[in-house]
Amino acid sequence: MDKDITILAIESSCDETSAAVVVNGRKVLSNIISSQIAVHTKFGGVVPEVASRKHIEVISQVVDKALKEAEVSFKDIDAIGVTYGPGLVGALLVGVQYAKGLAYSLGKPLIGVNHIEGHISANFIQYKDLKPPFVCLVVSGGHTFIVYMKDYGKFEVMGQTRDDAAGEAYDKVARAIGLGYPGGPKIDKLSKSGNENAIKFPRANFHEESLDFSFSGLKSAVLNYLNKMEMKKEEINRADVAASFQKAVVDFLVANAMKACSIKKVDKIAIAGGVASNSALRKAMIEAGKRKDIQVLFPELVLCTDNAAMIGSAAYFEYIKGAISPLDFNAVPNLKLGER
Template sequence: MNDVKILAIETSCDETAAAVVVNGREVLSNIISSQIDIHTKFGGVVPEVASRKHIEAISLVVQEALDKAGCTLEEIDAVGVTYGPGLVGALLVGMQYAKSLAYAIGKPLIGVNHIEGHISANFIEHKELEPPFVCLVVSGGHSFIVYMKDFGEFEIIGQTRDDAAGEAYDKVARAIGLGYPGGPKIDKLSKEGNANAIKFPRANFHDESLDFSFSGLKSAVLNYLNKMEMTGQEINRADVAASFQKALVDVLVDNAMKTCEMKKVDKIAIAGGVASNSTLRETMISEGNKKGIKVLFPSPILCTDNAAMIGSAAYFEYLKGRKADLSLNAIPNLKLGER
């Protein structure tokens, strides 16, 4: 089979990204235009601002991806684009651009689930990786444990019932005065603190579900801060950060390891923005070594929202003949595995 080059576009949140990916594994270019400095002053992503910035950046980002890859539109075999989940306005910018481009050059259009993209980042980083394996997806908007049976075939084992892991990080970071984005800032500050200083709760469900719940943990941190302020006691922010992070990571790791045992697999991949977290990586590797489970994770650049991961996922959709037509629409609450 000849090489398949995918031009991929990702605009689900506040990164305008484009990439050229060959055969789902080799990245020729991966261009990301981040809006993080713009949204930091607002304490989070402002959807309308994000959409406008995508419109300004997308043509330049796509052209830069093609230039860096050293290829022309005529050499592209298909155009892949994120169509959900995400911010509807942001998604529409990337989708309309991708649909117009695919139509103009007469190449197939492939709609990609953003979460599947995060999982597929591991195929770029670990070129030998093939299903079956377990994947822990943890980002600002999503927290899943997934059993990947085959390329593009998923079984959801656990998911958050309220706040996603990254969302909890952002809210706690704001409460202790660290600002946005919360994940990297809490991870950095926690290295100066005692992770066992404060006993925060770990949510477990009586029905033996492997779902997550982080709203109780978030509330416990806020209640602790309020209590300390009301009684005039000094708050050690590093201890709060480290103790919160340990409580959250313990649940993620415990549930992921239980899934590996349940499905009798010895490989677990981590994906999503929180996959860059040093405590999560260290704890997961340590537990994996005890249980004989190999732990894989992408480079930090592939953990954040990027188009290379979308290009990888699009390739495996392409092989299965799953192509979209021009009626493809943005689905902001798209579920994993939905078509």
Template structure:
């Protein structure tokens, strides 16, 4: 089969990214311009600021992706671009730029769901991975358990009913004075703490749902911190971090293993920013291993928002004839 090159663009939050991906699995370039240092001052992403920076750097990032891959626009077979979910202003920058490129170069436009991109990062990391498998998508804005039936075919088994896991990490990190982004900082501090020191709640629903809820856990941590301050009790931040993290990971692990058993699947592919979390990886590998279930995860650069994962998803959509019209609009609340 003839090789297919996808030029892909991702701008759903605070990373401006472009990549060139060959046949959905080989990354020829993956350029990411991050805004973390800019937003750190505010303790989180400011949407208007993010959009403005995307506009300033996107042209440079796309050109760099093509140059690093050693190709020109005429060598590209399709333009893949994230159109949701995410911050609407940020999404529009990448989408409009991608539309312009596709229209002017007469290339097919392939709109990609950001969540689908995260799942597809595993196709890049694990060249022999094929559906069906179960994917656990955990990031700052998303927490999903997805049954991947085939390329581009998904069944959402469970999702958060309130805060995403990564969002809870950021809020707890801020409350104990660790700053932004919270995920890596809590993961690091938790290594010094006792995960059984504080009993934080685990939300389980009585309707046999495999959904998640992290708002109660977050509130419980904040209440614990406030009570300590009121009673003038010294707070052991490492114990708080470790106990909070264990509560999150217990529920994620329990629900994803239940899904594997229900679907008769022996592969879990983790995806999203929180997939880099060392404790989540270790716990899942240990617990799933006892059940004969293999756990796969992408390298850290493919866990965060990047365009290579969008290029992979776009390739498999293109192969199924899924191309997008030029009136495609950004959808901040796009469902998988």
């Protein structure tokens, strides 16, 4: 396509309201994020109804700021992309309805984007020359997948969690050891002063061919350890608990990700999602990649968490395929990767 395509993208799947202007799926002119972390921290996690209200309060301001920072107007926009799933249904609906109104009033094409596809596409922003095929490990508060990206918009899910997502397990363990919300960054920080080999926590063991994950057993093992220590009135070293838990999660993620690369015979693996910002995961993946001669790719930190730039990237690749959404499409909270 000769003409530059400028996408205005909107993301509201959970507790970040974001809008971005992205050109040709790889160049970010603006990426505005309004976080609700401070609001939800006092509740110990995301409260869906509160999240929806906060999205309604700020979405117009966030979009206006994205356009202003990008130095464009609505007439410069070729299409509007919006996350329509998976996520919290109320939160998704705020973004979807707002995007529909814009698309209708401006006469612009509307592109519904899968949130997971957005996370994967963050790597196209970070690495301008990156092209499929490659393996991607998507790890966040709500999702844990190993995906083989055959081509733009074409995915094969090779493994996924059977219960808790990795980020969800982080939040629950953080709450149990008194760190609060959000758990991922706090456990990562505390782990640096702990001994990761102090406590042997279990890893789920599926049959050899499976690349699936399970973190509920690990979470339960941590809770059982804490309860036993309290019953015996023994001092709990929170840093050791955090480090040992994190090692169990990271070992599991890295092992399955490297198996996936071997199966598909690819020499590139991209990491995506909020947990992709975890320092232990980054270090372990890079070390494993060096041993196996596999290039490990990470987006910058702002592109790991929920943001609209990644949605703009994914929307571009859908747009050039002609995958335009009808104005009567709806939010799909349990949307599967590859579905439309």
